[in-house]
Amino acid sequence: MTVRVGVIGAGMIGQDHIRRLTEVVTGARISAVTDIDAERAAEVAARVGAAALPTGAELIASPDVDAVLVTSWGPTHAEHVLNAIAAGKPVFCEKPLATTAEDCLRIVDAERAHGRRLVQVGFMRRFDPGYRQMKDVLSSGALGTPLIVHCAHRNPTVPDAYTSPMAAQDTAVHEIDVLRWLLDDEIVSAQVVTPRATSKRFEHLKDPQIMVFETANGVRIDLEVFVNCQYGYDIQCEVVGEDGLVRLPTPAAVAVRTAGRHSTAVPQDWKARFAEAFDTEFREWIDAVAAGAEPTGPSAWDGYAATVITDAAVRSLESDGTVVTADMKPRPAFYGGTA
Amino acid sequence: MTVRVGVIGAGMIGQDHIRRLTEVVTGARISAVTDIDAERAAEVAARVGAAALPTGAELIASPDVDAVLVTSWGPTHAEHVLNAIAAGKPVFCEKPLATTAEDCLRIVDAERAHGRRLVQVGFMRRFDPGYRQMKDVLSSGALGTPLIVHCAHRNPTVPDAYTSPMAAQDTAVHEIDVLRWLLDDEIVSAQVVTPRATSKRFEHLKDPQIMVFETANGVRIDLEVFVNCQYGYDIQCEVVGEDGLVRLPTPAAVAVRTAGRHSTAVPQDWKARFAEAFDTEFREWIDAVAAGAEPTGPSAWDGYAATVITDAAVRSLESDGTVVTADMKPRPAFYGGTA
Amino acid sequence: MTVRVGVIGAGMIGQDHIRRLTEVVTGARISAVTDIDAERAAEVAARVGAAALPTGAELIASPDVDAVLVTSWGPTHAEHVLNAIAAGKPVFCEKPLATTAEDCLRIVDAERAHGRRLVQVGFMRRFDPGYRQMKDVLSSGALGTPLIVHCAHRNPTVPDAYTSPMAAQDTAVHEIDVLRWLLDDEIVSAQVVTPRATSKRFEHLKDPQIMVFETANGVRIDLEVFVNCQYGYDIQCEVVGEDGLVRLPTPAAVAVRTAGRHSTAVPQDWKARFAEAFDTEFREWIDAVAAGAEPTGPSAWDGYAATVITDAAVRSLESDGTVVTADMKPRPAFYGGTA
Amino acid sequence: MTVRVGVIGAGMIGQDHIRRLTEVVTGARISAVTDIDAERAAEVAARVGAAALPTGAELIASPDVDAVLVTSWGPTHAEHVLNAIAAGKPVFCEKPLATTAEDCLRIVDAERAHGRRLVQVGFMRRFDPGYRQMKDVLSSGALGTPLIVHCAHRNPTVPDAYTSPMAAQDTAVHEIDVLRWLLDDEIVSAQVVTPRATSKRFEHLKDPQIMVFETANGVRIDLEVFVNCQYGYDIQCEVVGEDGLVRLPTPAAVAVRTAGRHSTAVPQDWKARFAEAFDTEFREWIDAVAAGAEPTGPSAWDGYAATVITDAAVRSLESDGTVVTADMKPRPAFYGGTA
Numbered sequence A, B, C, D: 001m002t003v004r005v006g007v008i009g010a011g012m013i014g015q016d017h018i019r020r021l022t023e024v025v026t027g028a029r030i031s032a033v034t035d036i037d038a039e040r041a042a043e044v045a046a047r048v049g050a051a052a053l054p055t056g057a058e059l060i061a062s063p064d065v066d067a068v069l070v071t072s073w074g075p076t077h078a079e080h081v082l083n084a085i086a087a088g089k090p091v092f093c094e095k096p097l098a099t100t101a102e103d104c105l106r107i108v109d110a111e112r113a114h115g116r117r118l119v120q121v122g123f124m125r126r127f128d129p130g131y132r133q134m135k136d137v138l139s140s141g142a143l144g145t146p147l148i149v150h151c152a153h154r155n156p157t158v159p160d161a162y163t164s165p166m167a168a169q170d171t172a173v174h175e176i177d178v179l180r181w182l183l184d185d186e187i188v189s190a191q192v193v194t195p196r197a198t199s200k201r202f203e204h205l206k207d208p209q210i211m212v213f214e215t216a217n218g219v220r221i222d223l224e225v226f227v228n229c230q231y232g233y234d235i236q237c238e239v240v241g242e243d244g245l246v247r248l249p250t251p252a253a254v255a256v257r258t259a260g261r262h263s264t265a266v267p268q269d270w271k272a273r274f275a276e277a278f279d280t281e282f283r284e285w286i287d288a289v290a291a292g293a294e295p296t297g298p299s300a301w302d303g304y305a306a307t308v309i310t311d312a313a314v315r316s317l318e319s320d321g322t323v324v325t326a327d328m329k330p331r332p333a334f335y336g337g338t339a
Helices: A012-024 A039-049 A056-061 A072-084 A103-113 A128-138 A167-181 A274-291 A301-320 B012-024 B036-049 B056-061 B074-087 B100-114 B129-140 B167-183 B275-290 B299-319 C012-024 C040-046 C056-061 C074-086 C101-114 C129-138 C166-183 C275-292 C300-318 D012-024 D040-050 D058-063 D074-086 D101-114 D129-140 D165-182 D273-288 D300-318
Strands: A003-008 A028-034 A067-070 A091-093 A119-121 A145-154 A186-191 A209-215 A220-226 A234-241 A244-247 A255-260 A261-265 B002-008 B030-036 B065-072 B091-093 B119-121 B146-154 B187-193 B209-215 B220-226 B232-240 B244-245 B255-258 B261-264 C004-010 C027-035 C067-070 C091-093 C119-121 C146-154 C187-195 C208-215 C221-226 C234-241 C244-247 C255-258 C261-265 D003-010 D028-034 D067-070 D090-094 D119-121 D146-154 D187-193 D208-213 D220-224 D234-241 D245-247 D253-260 D261-265
Touching: A003 A012, A003 A056, A003 A220, A003 A274, A012 A039, A012 A067, A012 D119, A028 A091, A028 C056, A039 B261, A056 A067, A067 A145, A072 A119, A072 A145, A091 B119, A103 A301, A103 B187, A128 A167, A128 A234, A128 A244, A145 A167, A145 C146, A167 A186, A167 A209, A167 A234, A167 A244, A167 A255, A167 A301, A167 D067, A186 A234, A186 A301, A220 B056, A220 B232, A220 C146, A234 B091, A234 B209, A255 B100, A255 B255, A261 C129, A274 C255, A274 D119, B002 B012, B002 B056, B012 B036, B012 B275, B030 B036, B030 D040, B056 B065, B056 D058, B065 B074, B065 B167, B074 B091, B074 B220, B100 B299, B129 B167, B129 B232, B129 B244, B129 D146, B146 C255, B146 D220, B167 B187, B167 B209, B167 B220, B167 B232, B209 B261, B220 D074, B220 D146, B232 C004, B275 C187, C004 C056, C004 C275, C012 C027, C012 C067, C012 C275, C027 C040, C027 C056, C027 C091, C040 D101, C056 C067, C056 C074, C056 D090, C067 C074, C074 C091, C074 C101, C074 C119, C091 C129, C101 C300, C129 C166, C129 C234, C129 C244, C146 C166, C166 C187, C166 C208, C166 C221, C166 C300, C187 C300, C187 D234, C208 C300, C244 D245, C275 D253, C275 D273, D003 D012, D003 D058, D003 D273, D012 D028, D012 D040, D012 D273, D067 D074, D074 D090, D101 D300, D119 D300, D129 D165, D129 D234, D129 D245, D146 D165, D165 D187, D165 D234, D208 D300
Parallel strands: A003 A028, A003 A067, A067 A091, A091 A119, A145 A220, B002 B030, B002 B065, B065 B091, B091 B119, B146 B220, C004 C027, C004 C067, C067 C091, C091 C119, C146 C221, D003 D028, D003 D067, D067 D090, D090 D119, D146 D220
Antiparallel strands: A145 A234, A186 A209, A209 A220, A234 A244, A244 B255, A255 A261, A255 B244, A261 D261, B146 B232, B187 B209, B209 B220, B232 B244, B255 B261, B261 C261, C146 C234, C187 C208, C208 C221, C234 C244, C244 D253, C255 C261, C255 D245, D146 D234, D187 D208, D208 D220, D234 D245, D253 D261
């Protein structure tokens, strides 16, 4: 069975996922597209032989749509996801699940009322082979109980529109999700401090930022977010356990020895760095939908948790580095697991 | 347009490619399957909703088959490829193109008579991202003219059925193809010498073997083939140019520090090591077929060259390490390029 | 001219330095030894043809002693160093310079009154080739202004006598010194937090500890101290600047590929890890003494600063992770530089 | 006891060893210097408080000379070494021991007649920590029987005076010695082939050269000698055994990430690359001499073997790559061991 996907939001990320579902991942086709810009919707839809529909609500209701992909503007996510749940259709929502914790909780409640999981949130790092290898090593018990995590998330540059709270909301949110999953542990507090700022930035931006998270089990996570590091897109993660440590690999790259240096290229682009993760994310999602199974990727609860923890980080940033407790509801048994 | 692929030979490698064309690569479906074992053909065909046909000839002739995939027993390759050319259908032939240089030449002649490329041979390394990065570096001119290549091709173990000539025919043939492409240069002689043999082998097998190839431009290639190295599947390649060198990366893997060692896992399996190369190989082939374009992967001429060079290596092995000239016809302009 | 060194304290570290000055470093000989255990002093002195003297004071006063090496019990350091200054003799004092900031200041004042530098403190990392390479890279300006430093200091295990404050006093003190020098910047505050403790420890010990230091220029340093990490002695240091980063190398070690792993050994022992640094430290000190020059290694002021910062770290540990300001006097021009 | 060393030959290498014995290694002093250029001898001798003597013979005979260091022009080595043996004095002779195999044998015979080892030849790689680690790994048996060795010896450039046979005589001779020791196995044949030459060379020079050696136990060694590789001084060595491999480390160096590259510096200079090996070489030699023990470094027999094997390599080079048997006498029991 080919899964017929309706796409809400045909901007850059929406088009990239359409390409992925059309050219890279088998078992799916795009049956409908909508966008706030009707002309763009029509153009993108035509390219892949899909219908251009006027609204998200109509797209979700369409009998030609088996599953919904939400890649519209963040503030509209909650409405589309709630509509999809109401229609009983699987929905993949790009991050964030919703822009407020309250809206995330409404989605969680709606999904629980529906009785089975319909929602997957677009945190792709869980699908990266490096993080998956880390998870395997940690699960094997070879390194004992995790105690500390050191991370760095560096981008070469960001545009002027990037603001200081986005370091948590747009950037660190990826580590927040993947570490909750990697450690199988919940983050209970956040602290954001700002060392000397780079002079290679826009005046308004605090960059770099150091974020510190503590988990329910007492693991301490430090994360350097440096979005104008100039040299490349560099993701580092090291988990230290009682008996040893495990470190995320950098992508394989040819080594060159010339002019007195032994060197390898640093990736410049998050899309290339996590291309395989994105592909696997959608492959597994389509497989689950095609099988009529619940999705196994990040859940609505994970989307809620990420928003609550991100909010705590932003409050810490805005209060000069105070430690802020994540104000999270108890985890419903419905979502299984620990974190 | 979905490319309808007919598969001749439903053994292990055939089934793996069927899985790939069904589950990994978009734009294709399996429309027909044949195998010397009719029962197996029926079973595999049923699994993917294809027709089971009694012979390769009938499969090639079928109007439901747009392109042919030959994964049958090596000695039957030539016949199927020639039939596909006669039918004017694109054909992807697993290595070897044919078991004799004469049969390879018959295919080359048939394809030239047909007037456009129909044949692609299954040398997958050209599609590996590491080799592609090497090619980019070499093409950039940053390292100057290539002078020397050092390679190693190591398998953890091989079964009893593996014989000494297979070190060239089945194992080194991958380096032979990828180096001709990487250097854009033709191999003109081969020499195979046998150092002290491992005691962890079957009595009949000369393992390891050192192969030395020389190219038309005077580049010297040494290749260690060691198919019972015990520790893993390990592919090494280093090209030394006038101004520096470039080295194939090993696959990215998490680093673990525990019990006094810093370590990473060595791959154990060629399928996993080159999984991405196989996927890309078929993705690009299907794209070319769907577009009605000539294939851009290894050609019938490359299949012929690999067979001639492999033959030279086996003759050298059988004559105690004499340098044997590759008895190759002049390259037809039809195939473009140099090697 | 051979420098005649008198050694106060013939315990393990004293004997190791005696070996170094006798067998490794040229230009010196041990002329006198004293120890609280007179028998041990006699035995060690006899081994190297030195005189065994009853007290530090007599040793310092001896006309056969050109320079003094203090390797006695920490609480006695101040007295011996002050005596050496009073005698106008160069003195190398193992860390700590003194056990209180007050005593350190008395030494600083005495040295300033003397009018030229006589004191060097035994912080050996400044002599390690890796840190020196880092200093060169940072000084070159290639990475721009430093913003953040990430460090780890891990020991395989420590004995029962190791207490929680020693993580700052005995362990982190090495990073405190080397980072002040590396960054040419002063540390102005310290914070020590304790994540989940390893269960592989003595009940009384908080291990690991995370220490955070801030410098006058706003650089933020995080340092993981984990003295029961089990797997080895592992020193990591990464400085992130506006334009890139530089990372301390791990010691060169042969790579082994066997049984499915590619691995290198992790050092187990700080003595071996910093053997070259210790040798260079004493070689440069003896050279300076022989030349009648002031020592160029860590000064009395550096010893004072390390004690003040260490005190701040211990106070933070004892007050549940409060940020504690380092209560340091203004740097006298006498000591030049910034930090 | 301080060993009084007389130095024959006060050129660049002689002066460097004088510096080492004076400033780096304890337990020695230079008591006499001679040189074909009497003025240079006087100047160098004055610098270290030694006597300048007119001839090697007089220096060897001097009662102020306990041990002799020969660093004069190669063709004079044999005479000085024979004189030292006649005088019963330990002698350290820079490579080559002698310029002909016949002269080497005369030294071997004289030393055997003397009845105990007096001669050490200046092959320093056996003292490099990386090779020593390799030796430990191989001796542990963890990798099983060695089968193959891959080496590279690359210099950034060489001066015009460097001729094609020097690739064996001056360059590869280091690998010849260290591999005989590492494998504890004798080299029995040599072959030198010349791939495409670099255009960045003097017309007269064949560069790079590939040398192939076979040992008595059937191990096959390939060695790339490339003395104008432009990018640096790069020494590679990998030993492949039945159960795995071990690889020589490159020197530890800080890693820098900037401008899109992750890189480390490649050494440019053999003196810096092997500085620690040279120091250890002389430290151990002086220790043995001071203890009245036989030297444990490369013996006169090793000097003979290196000359015979080097001769075979040069003959192969001059006969277009023929395999040339090393015409070596049987190893006298006097020298113990195997190779």
